Amino acid sequence: MLDKTNQSTGYCPDPDCWTAVGEALDGLGLNPGDFSVKIVFRRCLSCGERNIVRDGDFTCALCDSALPTLWNFAPARSAFQPTSASAADRASRWVSGHSVEAVRSCR
Known part of the structure; x- marks a missing residue:
């Protein structure tokens, strides 16, 4: 190995x-x-996006919200609801304004 x-x-x-x-x-x-x-992973509590924490920056790559410092992925997949319509709107606008490659690179 x-x-x-x-x-x-x-x-x-x-x-x-x-x-x-x-x-x-x-x-x-x-x-x-x-x-x-x-690799350090965190799920954004605002938009639900999976993030890779780079260089200790706990900021969501999708909506710029602060990410939790503790691991927050459940063993079983649970339904996620954004905390506000504006978070979902920001996420949607960000995705629509970027190429598929850019969106994939944030995961």
Whole structure:
């Protein structure tokens, strides 16, 4: 095994999950070390977007709201409702004003 990461397109695990991953890999006889790349994910409480926190900046890339400092993804997917119509409107305007590539790069 060359590289290990917590990068995910759905669950968005916190880097703290390494203990469980490491134990599972140890059980298979692998000596995995630690994650090669650790990614910090947060869900925006205003618009619901999944964010990758870069350089310690806990700001939503979609609506510029502050992101929680603690991991906030539920194990089971739950329905999300924006906290205000204006947050949903801002998110919609941002998406419509950007290319598919730009929107994808924010996830």
